[in-house]
Amino acid sequence: MARRRRYSRDPLGLRRALAGPLLPGLVAAMALLAALALAGAGGTAALAERWQRGAAAAVTVQVPNPDAARMERAVAALRALPEVAEARAIEAERLAELLRPWLGASPALPLPGIVEVRLRDTRADPAGTGERLAAAVPGAVVEAHGLWVGRLAALARSLQGVALAVLLLVAGVAAAVVAVATRAGIAARRDAIEVLHGLGARDGDIAGRFARRLGLLAALGAAIGTAVAVPVLLLLADLAAPWLGMEGAGAAAGLAGLPWPALLALPPVAFLLGWGTAQATVRRWLRRLP
Helix, strand or coil: CHHHHHHHHCCCCHHHHCCCCHHHHHHHHHHHHHHHHHHHHHHHHHHHHHHHHCHHHEEEEEECCCCHHHHHHHHHHHHCCCCEEEEEECCHHHHHHHHHHHHCCCCCCCCCEEEEEEECCCCCCHHHHHHHHHHHCCCCEEEECHHHHHHHHHHHHHHHHHHHHHHHHHHHHHHHHHHHHHHHHHHHCHHHHHHHHHCCCCHHHHHHHHHHHHHHHHHHHHHHHHHHHHHHHHHHHHHHHHHHCCCCCCHHHHHHHCCHHHHHHHHHHHHHHHHHHHHHHHHHHHCCCC
């Protein structure tokens, strides 16, 4: 009786025909790649935002022949400008320490005074801002980082586009894998399918059984791939922490920084992808039957 009940639940024998680990393993690999692409896109966006909020608003003013009075006048003149949010002079000791790897402990050349300036509006024209800053401090050399930040932001957008292309490629490969597995299942259970179809079974019922089975296998593979991806992403997050200003934040911050909504969505998306691909493949094959 129990055997008959199990057979009635699976009249096509799909649990035996589609029981191998190949499909979940391949989908797991695809899910791992998708998780890496999603995390890369999110990390690139966060890094670009940090650059735009930080370095884009930073300007360095070099004051030649510095002395205490000249540096005070330069800082006061810069703070008086309406576009300047903050201006502060870098101590000579700190500047020498920063230049020690390149110039040694006792540089032979005289060092200029450095004033770090933070702008209020990062979208302001860097050329015009630089001219006004230079005019406020005669003889000063102004270096705005907006140009480099713009280039880095363009690079970040390009990397996000690459990550999106990788996601689309992964989805296409996963759909192809499910289609191949579906055709293999059809070939293995062809006689049973033809008998049920000849007895009046609807195309939707037959395709639905394939779709549910393959969708569950795809979701299982995606869950395995996502679980494998988490420690890999934690390692990458730890390596990227200094660039994001999160150095020493700890494992809890690394876990919180992962794109959990996207990661948790991978198994349901894999189920829908497997379900839809199997439905389309089986229905297309059934339409060819007499």
